[in-house]
Amino acid sequence: MSAPRPYEAADYSAAPSPAFVLDEASLRANLEHLRQVAQASGAKIICALKGFAFYESFELVRQYLPGVTASSLSEARLGKEEFGGEVHAYCPAYIPADFDGIAQIASHITFNSLPEFERYRDRLAGSSAGLRINPEYAEVETDLYNPCVPGSRLGVTEAMLGPKLPPGIEGLHFHTLCEKGADTLSRTLDHVHARFGHLLAQAKWLNMGGGHAITREGYDDALLVQLVHDVKRRYPNLESVILEPGSAVGWQTGVLVGTVLDIVQNGQTRTAMLDVSFSAHMPDTLEMPYRPAVVGDLGPEGEGERYHLGGQTCLAGDFKPDYVFDHELEVGERLVFLDMIHYTMVKTTTFNGVNLPAIAIRRESGEIDVRKTFGFEDYKRRI
Ligand SMILES: Cc1ncc(COP(=O)(O)O)c(C=O)c1O
Incomplete structure (x- = not known):
């Protein structure tokens, strides 16, 4: 033990x-770890508000992480008003009345489907548009948390896309991990490269979602660093590789x-x-x-x-x-x-x-x- x-x-x-009760010293230790991994890998690590929204601690968090990811207008506003850094957004389906508010705030907006992107492409207000891809591979044991079950509503599969990145789409985003190690990310990336590599070669950014248990004891930081370096080497066109963990920020804090x-x-x-x-x-x-x-x-x-x-x-x-x-x-x-600060408190x-x-x-x-x-x-x- x-x-x-x-x-x-x-x-x-x-x-x-x-x-x-949030323990500030434990949160700082996690943030130091996350910043160290970000620096070593060159990935941008932002905080997923759906998993960690303890905004009374954001004064501390923003010293270590450059921004947040939001899944609604309320989270985007929380990011803007309480965090103050970069705000990224992804939502399974945007609420029409909320979209312009999100576009005003978010630098990156990921869409869950191509029709959804077409619906909003003229209202981006300068945000960079991305598409959530579904690599049809996940190592999540509980279906409730598995976005790659057959018929999943989350993300665009290889079969839904052609050989070219749809015009106007600049980034790709996948989220298929749930409290997993870098070894799972490695196997997932094999599927992402195989199915979407040709599109990644045309993209400006790749968001590798959340579910990276970076602050859990025994996480293989070196492998994560190597995987990010490998992605950057394969696709030198990528201007940024993004990770958006929530749990890893509030893990055991x-x-x-x-x-x-x-x-x-x-x-x-x-x-x-x-x-x-x-x-x-x-x-x-x-x-x-x-x-x-x-x-x-x-x-x-x-x-x-x-x-x-x-x-x-x-x-x-x-x-x-x-x-x-x-x-x-x-x-x-x-x-x-x-360990009640990530997700539990938000739900x-x-x-x-x-x-x-x-x-x-x-x-x-x-x-x-x-x-x-x-x-x-x-x-x-x-x-
Ligand atoms: C799209 C997306 N990004 C990031 C996260 C954060 O994941 P985690 O808190 O497991 O790191 C989630 C969680 O559900 C998500 O759906």
């Missing part, structure tokens, strides 16, 4: 409950703090009822699904006091089984869910009227800086 990251051992007792409200015993099953919800506050744990790590949990095979962790909503499946602790949990005790809802967790930053000094709390008005405005 690898050593706990510093954010896992940090003291969050001064945070309200529930609260998402913070927690969701919760509190035990009650203990329910039903036969052999004991459930610790919490003030957080898997359904409302961590929906990705049910979608993927995955078992979120909790500080002090000995794992389902561990020996000790065993609990289901029960969420706040009345959804029957709003729980996770088999968390084992070395002591009996008590009402009022804090539980700390790890919250107020289902059942549950409150949204507060948003806080653990500063590099150790101080817990509560940036936002939510209440009835936030719930009421979104229904």
